[in-house]
Structure formats: structure tokens, C-alpha cells
Amino acid sequence: MRVSNAAYDLERCFMSATILIVDDSESVRQQVGTVLAQVGFRVEHACDGLQGVEKINAGGIDCVICDVNMPNMNGVVMVETVKSKEQNKSLPIVMLTTEGSKELIQRAKQAGACGWIVKPFKAELLIAAIQKLTAKPQLA
Amino acid sequence: MPSARTVFIENFQAALTELMLCYVESCECEVSALGDCADHNVVAVVGLCDDSFRASIALTAESDLVISQFNATPEGVADCMGELCNQLTGRLKNKLSIFGLQPNMSTPTTIRGSLLSVSWLAGNACSYRVRVSGGLCVAQMSLVLDESLELTENLELASMAEGSLSFF
Numbered sequence: 001m002r003v004s005n006a007a008y009d010l011e012r013c014f015m016s017a018t019i020l021i022v023d024d025s026e027s028v029r030q031q032v033g034t035v036l037a038q039v040g041f042r043v044e045h046a047c048d049g050l051q052g053v054e055k056i057n058a059g060g061i062d063c064v065i066c067d068v069n070m071p072n073m074n075g076v077v078m079v080e081t082v083k084s085k086e087q088n089k090s091l092p093i094v095m096l097t098t099e100g101s102k103e104l105i106q107r108a109k110q111a112g113a114c115g116w117i118v119k120p121f122k123a124e125l126l127i128a129a130i131q132k133l134t135a136k137p138q139l140a
Numbered sequence: 141m142p143s144a145r146t147v148f149i150e151n152f153q154a155a156l157t158e159l160m161l162c163y164v165e166s167c168e169c170e171v172s173a174l175g176d177c178a179d180h181n182v183v184a185v186v187g188l189c190d191d192s193f194r195a196s197i198a199l200t201a202e203s204d205l206v207i208s209q210f211n212a213t214p215e216g217v218a219d220c221m222g223e224l225c226n227q228l229t230g231r232l233k234n235k236l237s238i239f240g241l242q243p244n245m246s247t248p249t250t251i252r253g254s255l256l257s258v259s260w261l262a263g264n265a266c267s268y269r270v271r272v273s274g275g276l277c278v279a280q281m282s283l284v285l286d287e288s289l290e291l292t293e294n295l296e297l298a299s300m301a302e303g304s305l306s307f308f
Binding site: 028125 | 219229237245247297299305
């Protein structure tokens with residue numbers, strides 16, 4: 001088990017990170033996806049929190065960008081649900097939303113999100129944030 | 141002290157102008173008649189409410205404008221319009237936070253058709269024609285307000301600025 005985990009980790013070190021974009025707006029998913037794909041990230045999409053949870057629990061996601069106001073399951077509840085699983089504790093989740101209220105930000109932080117971006121996003125800022133969150137440790 | 145209604149309307153206009161300038165080079169915002177949607181063919185509506193007020197915000201435009209100025213694909217015009225209206229409402233919500241208001245927002249409802257117009261069944265509404273490079277869109281807000289509502293600024297309650305990033 002240990003050996004296969006190590007092999008899996010080693011393999012992932014040489015792969016570009018996979019970013020899951022969770023947003024009910026297809027336009028936003030496309031815009032964010034295009035920006036990230038242009039700098040080499042692999043991108044997956046989910047259209048609400050429920051689908052986001054499914055994709056995260058299926059594995060292979062290195063970082064999540066998540067809207068807050070969505071049908072079926074909102075972004076903060078999605079973060080709480082995802083972070084309740086031990087396997088997802090270290091998964092970085094950044095909220096990307098139109099809202100910037102301190103109360104909501106605090107709720108997301110407590111739920112386990114690691115960052116907050118208020119739309120409309122600046123491409124260079126988003127790329128820098130995701131690169132920072134997905135930076136892999138250098139192999140000795 | 142301005143009335144709560146005045147605060148809402150002033151902040152709505154400011155949010156509208158700021159949002160448009162994120163996407164287009166120039167923007168002129170003028171008061172227009174209610175129901176004024178020219179011959180627009182896409183409309184998006186988002187709701188905003190708490191215990192003291194409820195507002196509906198509608199944005200209408202022509203598809204060609206949404207494609208040319210707001211980077212929508214032809215198939216994604218309604219979705220893009222919904223996101224714009226979502227950002228407009230979110231921006232208004234953020235501006236209202238300094239008055240201690242923490243309203244809930246709905247997800248956008250969008251319609252694509254022909255000769256669309258918006259009429260309001262409740263509340264007083266305000267309407268703005270927004271001339272941007274490439275065309276015209278119309279933004280309206282219908283507002284039902286507790287008339288005893290008084291709003292006092294508290295800058296410590298200010299929301300994060302649009303476009304900003306914060307790591308926890």
C-alpha cells in the first residue's frame with residue numbers, strides 16, 4: 001500500500017495539477033477554465049455543489065475553485081461536506097464569488113476554504129493563486 | 141441623512157457603472173422610463189432580500205451586445221447575462237454591507253426571446269439606460285422597503301473589494 005501510494009505521488013509530481021471549477025454559470029466555468037488551461041493546468045467542471053462533491057470524492061483533484069450561490073448545494077455547504085472527509089482535509093479550495101461580506105468569508109474559512117476571490121477575477125491574480133496552492137515540493 | 145430608498149438607488153447606480161466599466165471602455169448611465177427595453181432579446185433577473193427589504197434586479201440587452209462586449213458565445217448569451225446580473229446584484233449587496241445589511245441573493249433567472257420588456261408587480265422601481273461602447277442595455281431595480289428603515293454607515297463592515305484576493 002505504501003509503495004503504491006509513493007508511486008502514485010511520484011507520478012502526480014510530474015503531471016500538471018487538475019483544477020475543479022464549480023460554478024452554475026457555464027460562462028464563468030469557460031472563462032476560468034480557459035485562463036487556467038492556457039498556463040498548463042488540467043481543468044474539470046461541476047455545475048453545482050452536489051456535482052462538485054461527487055467529483056472531489058472520486059479523486060484526482062488537486063485544487064478547487066468554487067462559487068458560493070449555486071442551486072442544489074451552495075459553495076459553503078459544499079466545502080463543509082468535502083472537508084468532513086479525512087481524505088479531503090488538505091485539498092485547497094478557493095471561493096470565487098460576487099460576494100465579499102465578512103460574515104460569509106468567515107463562514108467559508110471555518111468550513112475549510114483557504115482563499116476568497118471577489119468577481120470579476122483578474123486572470124493573473126487567479127493564476128498566481130492557483131500556482132501557489134498547487135506548487136509541488138521539489139524532489140531531492 | 142438620505143432615506144434608505146435613496147441609499148439603495150444611489151448604490152445601485154454606482155454598482156451598475158462600476159460593473160460595466162470592468163467590461164467596456166466607456167459607459168454612460170441615465171435614468172430611463174420603466175419598461176424601456178428597446179428591442180432587447182435577453183433578460184436576466186436576480187432577487188435580493190432580508191427582513192427589511194426585498195429587491196429584484198433585471199438586466200436586459202441585445203444578444204449581439206452581450207457577445208461583442210461581454211465575451212459571451214452565441215449559445216451562452218443567456219448564461220452570460222445571468223452572470224452579469226449576478227455580479228451587479230453582488231456588487232450592490234457588497235455596497236450595502238456597510239449599513240449592516242446582509243441580504244440573501246437568489247440565483248439568476250434568464251429568458252431569451254424577442255421584444256422583451258420587464259414590468260413590476262410590487263414596489264417602486266427605478267430604471268437606467270446604460271450606453272456602452274457597442275450598444276445599449278437597461279438595468280432596473282424594483283424595491284419593496286420597510287419605510288421605517290434607517291441606514292447608518294459603519295465602515296468596519298465593508299466587504300472585500302471586487303477583483304481582490306484573500307488567503308486565509
